[in-house]
Amino acid sequence: MKPSAAIQRWLPLVPTGGAVLDVAAGSGRHARLFAEHGHPVVALDRDVTVLRTAPDPHIEVLAADLEADPWPVAGRTFAAVVVTNYLWRPLLPTLVASVQPGGVLLYETFAVGNERYGRPRNPDFLLRPGELLAAIRGELRLREYGHGAEGLPPAAVRQRICAIRP
Ligand SMILES: C[S@@+](CC[C@H](N)C(=O)[O-])C[C@H]1O[C@@H](n2cnc3c(N)ncnc32)[C@H](O)[C@@H]1O
Incomplete structure (x- = not known):
């Protein structure tokens, strides 16, 4: 699977050579993308x-159950925290806190409205309107935010945010 277009667009915003955390990395499409661009x-x-x-x-x-185990990178911060196609709401404050000064949160996943087109349909896995904006409020500076249908005809609804820690 190709890297997400949004993650590729945001990649130049990550401080040169800075460490990247890929959360729920799956097959590692984004881990590899950042490694290829000189990021540990x-x-x-x-x-x-x-x-x-x-x-x-x-x-x-690192193998970890993010919904049951202790946070596996406690005390560490990153030049980029990357999350795509994964949502576990209790983790949102930890993800924001894991962005180092000058670093970025890059988050993109399914959102309310997706249930019209396919899975996931469970509201636990769908971001509510403005939910990522609320998660960064008072912590990170907004660079880009969107919530909408993708494709013609629409095939999915996603929300995405790129936000920087001053
Ligand atoms: C839809 S895939 C997305 C993978 C990758 N982020 C991407 O966009 O290509 C969701 C990933 O979340 C992982 N995942 C689901 N629940 C998890 C949990 N409790 N702890 C850690 N990883 C989990 C799955 O193993 C899977 O790799």
Whole structure:
């Protein structure tokens, strides 16, 4: 699967050579993208099978259940925290707190309205309008935000945010 267009567009905003945290990294499409651009990457997922099939010296793979285990990178901050197609609401404050000064939060996932087109339909996995804006309020400076249908005809509804810690 190709990297998300939004993540590719935002990539130049990540401080040069800064460490990147890819949360719920899946097959590692974004972990690899950032590693290829000179960033050391920490890739978290509860299923690291695919991430470990092709080890990359620039990608540290950590297996963790983000909804049950202690936060696996406690005390560490990153030049970019990247989350795509994953939502566990209780983690939002931790993700924001993990962005270092000058660093960015890059978040894109399914949102309310997606249930018209396909999965996920469970509201637990769909961002509510303005939810990522609320998550960064008072902490990060907004660079870009959107919530809307994608594709013609529409095939999904996503919300995305790019926000910088001053
Ligand atoms: C739809 S995939 C998205 C993967 C990747 N972010 C991407 O966009 O290509 C969701 C990922 O979340 C991971 N995941 C789901 N629940 C998790 C949990 N409780 N702890 C850690 N990872 C989890 C899954 O293993 C899966 O890799």
